[in-house]
Amino acid sequence: MTLEIENLVGGYSRVPVLKDISFTVKAGELVGLIGLNGAGKSTTIKHIIGLLRPQKGKITLEGVTLKSDPKTYKQKMAYIPETPxxxxxxxxxxxxxxxxxxxxxxxxxxxxxxxxxxxxxxxxxxxxxxxxxxxxxxxxxxxxxxxxxxxAKLYIIDEPFLGLDPLATQDLLDLIDQKKQAGAAVLMSTHVLSTAQEYCDRFVMIDQGQVTAKGDLASLRTQFGDETASLATIYLKLTGAGEKHA
Known part of the structure; x- marks a missing residue:
């Protein structure tokens, strides 16, 4: 296990944004963190990298927590923010x-x-x-x-395709694949669901600070009840956004 988030409750004030978030990112896989603006993606990432402290729950990176060994914890990860x-x-x-x-x-x-x-x-x-x-x-x-x-053992990449041209986007995706093959874990948040569907091994879908679904595309399709549904269709259905625009 590389990154393990257990029952995370947290946010910017006493009123939590994140409500009992749990998921893992294992060595050698790319996990897509999927959510609309304000769903809790960036708040989750800020807790992982140590900018916010959990109100409840635990975040462990290769058996180390930020509290137990801050230097080792931070040296095990690399972070690419949405805004350089x-x-x-x-x-x-x-x-x-x-x-x-x-x-x-x-x-x-x-x-x-x-x-x-x-x-x-x-x-x-x-x-x-x-x-x-x-x-x-x-x-x-x-x-x-x-x-x-x-x-690093864990790469956290927040909305990486903003501002990148198509060639650089493909170069980044190739780099991520190389790191996966070398045994690193990668957590990537993105709005570009077609790219996420093609490249991510598993998905964690967040809406209103809660995990609404997680798993690979096949398991999400089974949960959704449509073996041909796209990632975008599944997410919009789970959030209720698809019904609002129907």
């Missing part, structure tokens, strides 16, 4: 060096990994650029490069 977060006074090179230091990586091999990723995302000649020079898509690629040099 970069230091305006640091160049791309310095962002990579900061990541290497923060994760305690061996510099030579980490830079070899970084160079391949920089070439993949066409950033190899931008090492001395500052974030002010980057487009939103380029900033997103910087976040991807920094995350994927870490060799």
């Amino acid at each position: 977060i970069l230091y305006e006074e640091l160049t791309l090179r310095e962002h990579i060096e900061l990541t290497i230091m923060a994760y305690g990586l061996e510099a030579k091999s980490a830079w070899q990994r970084a160079q391949k990723l920089l070439e993949l995302f066409r950033l190899e000649n931008k090492l001395d650029w500052f974030p002010a020079n980057f487009s939103k898509g380029m900033k997103q690629k910087v976040m991807i490069v920094c995350a994927f040099i870490t060799e």
Whole structure:
């Protein structure tokens, strides 16, 4: 087991946004966290990465909790946020060096990994650029490069396709697959349900702070009672959104 969330209750105030959330993300799989805006996806992610503390429940990453061993817990994961977060006074090179230091990586091999990723995302000649020079898509690629040099056990990717062109989107999906094959676990939240249906191994569907369904597509179709239903159709039905627009 890589990531295990047990009976998580939490949010930004005493009134919980998340109500008894439980799911797992195992080594070697990509799990899609599916939900409408305000469903609780980002709140769940913020609890996993430690920006919010659970009111109840437990989050365990490879047997370690944030409370028991904060440094080990954080070094086991890499996070790509929906909105790129970069230091305006640091160049791309310095962002990579900061990541290497923060994760305690061996510099030579980490830079070899970084160079391949920089070439993949066409950033190899931008090492001395500052974030002010980057487009939103380029900033997103910087976040991807920094995350994927870490060799983390768990990758958390929040709405990764915003701002990425089709080529970069496919490159990211290929990278995720490589990490899966190497034994990493990946949790990805996304609104792009057609892509999620094609690439995710399992799904966790959240609505109004509760898990409404979880499992692979076949099991969701069985729960839904339609062996040909798309992921989007299932989700809209489970949330009641499909009925509102019927």
